[in-house]
Amino acid sequence: MAKTAADLVTEVLHQAGVRRIYGLVGDSLNAMTESLRKRGDIDWVHVRHEEVAAFAAGAEAALTGELAVCAGSCGPGNMHLINGLFDCHRSRVPVLAIAAQIPSREIGRNYFQETKPEELFRACSDYCELVSHPEQLPGILETAIRSALGNRSVSVVVIPGDIALSAYEAPISAAAGLRIAAPVVTPGATELSALADLLNKGERVTLFCGRGCAGAHDRVVQLAEALKAPIVHALGGKEHVEWDNPYDVGMTGLIGFKSGYQALMECDTLLMLGTDFPYRQFFPKDATIAQVDLRPENIGRRTPLALGVVGDIGATIEGLLPRLDRKADDTFLTRSLANYKKARKGLDALATGTPGRKPIHPQYLTKVISDQASDDAVFTFDVGTVTVWAARYLTMNGRRRMLSSLAHGSMANAMPQAIGAQAAFPGRQVISLSGDGGFTMLMGDFLTLAQQNLPVKVVIYNNGSLGFVALEMKGGGFLEFGTDLKNPNFALMAQAVGIHAIRVEDPALLEDAVANVLAHPGPALLDVVTNPQELSMPPVVTADEVKGFGLWGMQAVLNGRGDEIIDLLKGGNVLTSLFR
Secondary structure (H helix, E strand, C coil): CCCEHHHHHHHHHHHCCCCEEEECCCHHHHHHHHHHHHHCCCEEEECCCHHHHHHHHHHHHHHHCCCEEEEECCCHHHHCCHHHHHHHHHHCCCEEEEEEECCHHHCCCCCCCCCCHHHHCHHHCCEEEECCCHHHHHHHHHHHHHHHHHHCCEEEEEEEHHHHHCECCCCCCCHHHHCCCCCCCCCCHHHHHHHHHHHHHCCCEEEEECHHHCCCHHHHHHHHHHHCCCEEECHHHHHHHCCCCCCEEEECCCCCCHHHHHHHHCCCEEEEECCCCCCHHHCCCCCEEEEEECCHHHCCCCCCCCEEEECCHHHHHHHHHHHCCCCCCCHHHHHHHHHHHHHHHHHHHHCCCCCCCCCECHHHHHHHHHHHCCCCCEEEECCCHHHHHHHHHCCCCCCCEEECCCCCCCCCCHHHHHHHHHHHCCCCCEEEEEEHHHHHHCHHHHHHHHHCCCCCEEEEEECCECHHHHHHHHHCCCCCCCCECCCCCHHHHHHHCCCEEEEECCHHHHHHHHHHHHHCCCCEEEEEEECCCCCCCCCCCCHHHHHHHHHHHHHHHHCCCCHHHHHHHHCCCCHHHHHC
8 A cells, every 4th residue: 555645744753753733633644543543553532622632742842851742633723722722832832833734726816715825824833834745745844843842832734635645755864863952051261261250250149040951950059159149040940949958038020039139139130040030120220140042032021131131040050160269258158048938937827728718728739749749740830829829839850741831821721731641650649730721721621531541640729719810910909890700619620521520619528639639640630729819929128019909908898809809818819928
């Protein structure tokens, strides 16, 4: 039987190390799925929504560093991939999307389900091409793979269904020609000397670390020791630098710690390492700032710099250390560590539960999960207030991993990313920390856990609200509008589809429930009723925010909703810190 162009695609993917494709079948993908069926060595992970396929592929790519693949049928099918691919593109993970297209002879004639995927996907990819003839396929597909791996980004290959079905054979590259490794970039001697001179002059140096510090933990700690510098991290850097680190002083930003904010604002020299932290109001105004990043387009776009250096963080620090004058004065570091100890104590005091006192604090729920999770657990967490609790209460150790939509900020990312993480690592504990809004947005793919036999543990922070949006409204002085969620009993819903589930409302029952769900051998769900009025305060509150909360309080009383203010105060959160 003659081989088809789709057979060439699956052979190239196999050579590139791909072992699964996330997607939803459709007639324009028939050639592809038939080739996969015949081969039997690349799994088709059948999801219920293509957006989930893209998020899942991104999670696999983030955890493995290898190429991951998703696919969508023509028109609406592949368009559903776009949001997840935007997340992959902005997170810089290597993902290839196969976007099927209508029959090639019908393109441009407003055919059923016709779109222009080669135009639609350009904004969320570094490489996007249409295959209009089988002979183009080897070159386009292999280039797409190398681009995704080399640029740590998204590639999209658009293939009309009839092209994929056409008889075609061609030679392809060997695995070593496809599975390229990203180079290690070390700055030149001139740049390293300039950076060393800048740091040597600083008296109060702070390191600000992001996800670009992956794999460079020990080097970062050595640098902090030499400079007597506190280490502040962005959320993307938490899993890479926070653990086993005597120089860590926490996070900064909207969901950060006061101690991290202070360490940035009080330094005279700031070194940014592998972070593209977007919130410009959290950068010091008078400090001398240098930035090291592998991607030149990241350098200097958040704050004015005295020096920008392109390079891998580990390699840069290795070349930098011999050029530094080791500092002896640790006054600034000691003060920063004391600030962190105080901030950490305040946060930990909120992560408690009193038997019978409902609803449950989300801080307490997150701490219990962190305490009971395995040493190499993968945590995925939704965007919103769940992000706050994950950032503040999940403990990292160098083996655990954290995944979220940190750059793109999409809702509903946690469970789809958990699907990809679990498919790639079937024997590893994967825990999805899901907001009730995020979970219900793509709730259909909860069925994928049962169908694919993926033992993901889904924890739902069930506060009946789009909590972070409600908080933003309060901060702006508005009454919440459109943020309430009328939720079902998620545990009963899960049981109805054959998945083990528990619902918890009393803090006294929480630890046993978490242990039960985490120990279950298959997929499981924990529905926890959490406090809808829990505030997650930024490290510093501006005058506008004080005014906003004050206006919200007055409006709440005037509109007969003063009970909400009482609930906030009863909840034991930090509203009163606004007025200290």
